[in-house]
Amino acid sequence: MIKKTLFISVISILLFYSCEENFSPKADYQRRYALNCVINYGQEYQIASVSTSYDVPGFDPYKNTDDPFLSNVLLRIWVNDSVFVFQDSVEERSDQSRYKNPLHFYYLDNFEAKLNDSIYIEAVLPNGNILSSRTKLPKQISTVGEGTDISIPPDSSDDVSIVRTMWTSEDKFLIYQPKAVIPYQLKQGGVTTNHEKEVPIEYLQLSGEEIAVFPIPSFAKSLNIQMSAIERALLDISGDDDKRDKYTIFPMIIKIAVYDKNLSDYYSSTSRIIDEYSVRLDEIDFTNIDGGFGVFGSYSIQYLSKPFDAEYVRSFGYRYLF
């Protein structure tokens, strides 16, 4: 009986001892890589970054102060049969609160692509790992006649208090970010300078305060601007300056940033206010990079012009050129 008791005790100690290992919620650290690049259509200059994951003692990722930028990466972009090889460069880092070293990045200064072109990016890392992804530049958008007022103020729509713009694209489920601006010139002391006045879609009264509301990215392919907002913007151009004939107004331009499928997916998964059906993810959860993490996407900025009625502009005392 004593032997039996002794035996069980030894086994129990052994059992207890064998399981004496601290449980950690952190998995074993394994290095991962991230590639980020957003192609800006129409620009020869493009930038990209390739970085590595890092481990820190504890759970605060901000304790890492070593720049995760990965150098010596063979980073290339293919557009049809053309290939563009990124160069690496360095710039002074403005925010040195975390990383003290200069800011490293990869760049192209000869990029060329057309709307609707397919683009493939590939990064061959110094250890042979490959990160890759594809995107397709958005197609050309065009205005929809029926939903668009051709001039400002509108003269044919049912509601003359709203200036409507509607566009269409053969691409489906893309996000558009419109921005309306009024270009103008100011001639002062013999010198002419060019300016732009951004136009909100409306002004809201909030707690007795007037708030300008600007369009946000969305799937909507239309933009409605209150005439009152346009009038307010026109008045703001000269402000208190009584000599309004120094100002020459040009037709309003609606700049529409069209996100490609990748950026649209990324934005809709991280934004809170796309629509009630979208699921918001933490940024790190979204990736479209094969072999690693990150985002590769593209966008184009397309322009729609909306002329003013000349008499309308002159009624403010401005000159008008179209």
Next chain:
Amino acid sequence: MKIIAKSMMLILITLMFIASSCEKEVSTSPPEKEVPHGVVYIDSKPSNALIYVNGRNEGLRTPDSITWLAEGEYTVTLKRNLYRDTSFSIVSNAENKYETFIDYNSNPKMRGSISCITNDRGASIYINDSLVEGTTPHTVKGLIPGKYKVSFSLDQRRTDSTFVTVESSKITEAIVILRDTTLWTDYTRATSEIPSNYLTFVIVDHENKKWIGTMDAGVAVFDNKSHTWQIFNETNSPLPSNQITKIFEDDLNRIWIGTTGGLVVIDNGVWDIYNSSNTPMEDDHVTDIEVDKDGLFWVLTHKGVVRTSLVTWQYIRVLSIEVGGNWLTTLTVDHQNNIWIGTYVDGILKYDRSIWTLYKNGPIEYSTFSSPPRYYRRGIPSNTIMAGAFDPYKGAILFGCWPFSADGFTGGTTLYDGYNLRNQVIHLQSNVIRFIHIDDNNKKYICTQVGISIFQEYYGFVQHFRMANTDITSDQTTCLAIDQDGLLWVTTNGGGLNKYKGEY
């Protein structure tokens, strides 16, 4: 025994428990993939060929390495401008670095050819200045792709060349029209060292050298015996302006050069500059230089005229005539030592050393102006006088009058026969007359906007030299001179200098 069996069972159960109790469910990411290690090094001659692997442009150029290539066999294609594509197989192996070298030029298919063609057969062919066997038409084969200078040489034709680009397995044509120099030889910036194609004046000096004035590049002196050029401009000489208006050689072999910045006299290599700051010249824009019967030189400028021996200078007051615009263009001395001055808008002035007479196209007008100047209506085809020359055989002066559309004047030539000015009809190709020369044989040469017209008698046959019927390089002739060998040297506005060896 039973106890032992129970104990063994207990141990087994306990060990199983231990084993199972230590299993932890902690999620881990999948391990990194095994990466391939093959490295392929590709070089070529010539280098800088684009590397394609399995049809994909790698964005790399030879010599370069493709790293981290998965083990296996690949088709590599090298693409290089002017060369045919070259494809070959490589094997990527983790243990051995694969190296390959492609010598494009060792492959005969990579060579190209030039088909050499000239308008006249039998021209010698030079490829990059090296003579090749055969004459035109001829095809030179086996050339390495690239850019070549192909030159052709043929007797009585101007040696000429062209640049062609040879590509692999292709025949490139080098076609040159060799200019016939039997009669006309041109000296342009493309074919000689002449500093400009825009020329204003030419003379032949006592050494048979040609002094050529340019619109924008100073003076060029050409010795066609030694085929040497000497250029004088604002940068390398005291020349005050690169715009030359007149060149003149006096009996002492001094060269007088009129420029828009003053007068230059070169005496045995010594340059002297005269202008409004060191002479009574009213302005620096010299338009003409002539010598009178007294051996004194008359220097005409836009606004006035001076008479000089280079030791003394005398200002001649022209403005008393009140010439509109004050733009004096040409000066001629007649056999009676009268001075005739052409103006841009006010007709012809005659100065007989005491009286100025103004001849204008227009109604008869008499003036009581000083001396007195008398106004005549004469047969002047326009009041814009741009050239003049004395005809010693007739004792007359021939003037070239430009059309002046504002006044409806058609222009043409007018002749002063010693008594009257009368409209002298000569069938020119253009009335925009820039220069008149009358040689010792009484032959008249008129340079116009449309070639040269040459004639002996005023109402006789007129021979025309222009682009339509000769090899002259431009119709816009500005001046001419005859050298000691009887060759005609013609300056043009845009077409450089032309030499005529034929009959006239």
